[in-house]
Amino acid sequence: MSSRAEPKSPEAAPPPxxxxxxxxxxxxxxxxxxxxxxxxxxxxxxxxxxxxxxxxGLVLVNNKRVKSSHQISPSEVIDVTFDRPKRPDxxxxxxxxxxxxxxxxxxxxxxxxxxxxxxxYGNYSGTLVNALLYHTQxxxxxxxxxxxxxxxxxxKDTSGLMVVAKTDAAHHLLAQQFSRRTIGREYVAxxxxxxxxxxxxIEASLGRSKKDRKKVxxxxxxxxxxxxxxxxxxxxFLSLVRLKLKxxxxxxxxxxxxxxxxxxxxxxxxxxxxxxxxxxAGKKSRLAANLLTLISRQALHAKTIGFVHPTTKHWTSxxxxxxxxxxxxxxxxxx
Numbered sequence: 462m463s464s465r466a467e468p469k470s471p472e473a474a475p476p477p478x479x480x481x482x483x484x485x486x487x488x489x490x491x492x493x494x495x496x497x498x499x500x501x502x503x504x505x506x507x508x509x510x511x512x513x514x515x516x517x518g519l520v521l522v523n524n525k526r527v528k529s530s531h532q533i534s535p536s537e538v539i540d541v542t543f544d545r546p547k548r549p550d551x552x553x554x555x556x557x558x559x560x561x562x563x564x565x566x567x568x569x570x571x572x573x574x575x576x577x578x579x580x581x582y583g584n585y586s587g588t589l590v591n592a593l594l595y596h597t598q599x600x601x602x603x604x605x606x607x608x609x610x611x612x613x614x615x616x617k618d619t620s621g622l623m624v625v626a627k628t629d630a631a632h633h634l635l636a637q638q639f640s641r642r643t644i645g646r647e648y649v650a651x652x653x654x655x656x657x658x659x660x661x662x663i664e665a666s667l668g669r670s671k672k673d674r675k676k677v678x679x680x681x682x683x684x685x686x687x688x689x690x691x692x693x694x695x696x697x698f699l700s701l702v703r704l705k706l707k708x709x710x711x712x713x714x715x716x717x718x719x720x721x722x723x724x725x726x727x728x729x730x731x732x733x734x735x736x737x738x739x740x741x742a743g744k745k746s747r748l749a750a751n752l753l754t755l756i757s758r759q760a761l762h763a764k765t766i767g768f769v770h771p772t773t774k775h776w777t778s779x780x781x782x783x784x785x786x787x788x789x790x791x792x793x794x795x796x
Contacts, residue, residue: 480542480543481540481541481542481543482503482540482541482542482543483538483539483540483541484499484502484538484539484541485536485537485538485539486498486533486534486535486536486537486538486539487535487671488535488536489535490533490534490535490671492532492533492534493532493533494529494530494531494532494533495515495520495522495527495528495529495530495531495532495533495539496508496511496512496515496529496530498533499511499520499539499541501671501672501673501674502674503541503543503674504674504675511529512529514541514542514543515527515528515529516529519541519542519543520539520540520541520542521539521540522537522538522539523537523538524538524540550606550607551579551580551585551588551590551591551594551606551607551609552586552591552594553591553594553595554586554587554591554592554594554595555595556587556591556592556595557592558570558592558593558596559571559573560596561622561779561781562779564772565599565627565628565772566626566627566628566630566631566770566771566772567624567625567626567627567631567635567770567771568593568597568610568624568625568627569622569623569624569625569766569779570589570593570622570623570625571620571621571622571781572589572615572620572621572622572623572763573620573784574617574618574619574620574758574784574786575617575618575757575758576588576589576592576617577589577617578590578611578614578615578617578623579607579608579611579614580607580608581607589611589623590607590608590609590610590611593609593610593625594609597627599627599628600625600626600627601626601627601628601629601631601632602629603626603629603632603633603636610625610626610627610632611625612624612625612626612632612635612636612639613639613644613709615763616712616715616759616761618758618759618761619758619759619761619762619763620761620762620763620784621648621762621763621764621781622763622764622765622766622779622781623763623766624766624768628771630771631771631772634769634771635768635771638768638769639709642707642708642709643768643769644766644767644768645765645766645767645768645778646705646706646763646765646766646767647703647704647705647763647764647765648703648704648705648706648714648761648762648763648764649693649701649702649703649704649761649762649764649783649787650701650702650704650714650718650725650726650759650760650761650762651699651700651701651725651726651727651760651787651790651791652699652700652702652718652723652724652725652726652733652760653698653699653700653722653723653724653725653726653733653738653739654698654699654700654722654723654738654739655695655698655700656690656692656695656700656702656723658692659691659692660689660690660691660692661689661690662687662688662689662690663687663688663689663690663717663718663720663721664685664686664687664688665679665686665717665720666679666680666681666682666683666684666685666686667679667680667683667684667686667710667711667712667713667716667717668680668682668683668684675730676712676730676731677710677711677712677713677716678716679716679717679720683710684708684710685708686708686710686713686717687706687707687708688704688705688706688707688708688713688714688717688718689704689705689707690702690703690704690705690718691703691704696794697745697748697794698738698739698741698745698749699726699752699790699794700723701791702723703764712730712731714761715728715730715731715733715759715761716731718731719731719732719733724738725759725760725761726752726753726756726759726760726790727753727756727757727758727759727760728759728760728761729759730759733759734753736749736750736753737749748793751793752790752793752794755786755789755790755793756786756787756789756790757786758786760786760787760790762781762783762784762787763781764780764781764783765778765779765780765781766778766779767779
């Protein structure tokens, strides 16, 4: 069982400028210093910040003040109170958008690598939402004011097609398709290594890593996740693969492929940026190092998306080109 965050009861709610996170230590958690444990459990936390919070009495274990050196035990309840800076409103920004399709109900946009989908902590500008707000005043309001029109998301450094809702009705119908897993999504990726089979299915449950909350890992305590793959082309030490999502978990493709020993090329988080991957040496290692200079992110692109259109009720699908950074690697490999 993984750690879980629960809101405190209404009568114990903190002031508006503060937030309390409740963490229940899982039954199988090993002994660990409180400050070390919280550094991995609380987003954007550092050990020094955690220690200051403990000293200030903002961290309680079973409703009692403790020291940073306290050794946590299974089933202990940890309440962490911290200041939550006021979030600015999402503002329109004149950022170029590649729009594949637009009508009165929705847009299909080709998000570039390096762009965050919506404003969040540390990224309140330069996002897809900021660009959308400049492009149109008509976006669904189903989500918060920081996520107008956003039905789903792509990782910052994953490029590709996304559908954006203009109306609340379209948003609900599209979200329903995502929930029922009837959305058609295909990705292409350059990955390390050669496959023994031309196609297959990766089925492994995913959950947040207990060692690093920013990472996802394969765990029996996680959520069911299924990815289908098909090898399109193979080179000396890299493969071009097509991937279909049967579920939509965070970092699903990247973690599944890394779990199978084929991390996505260039992926700094899941082991895809080592030019000596798999024991490469000599000429191959030098080629791999050179290829890594051609791309600053994971070589993963959401190439197609398909759905039943909210108005026509007909199946509609869209395709996109592989982005230039991935093409440049393919050209070098094909030479």
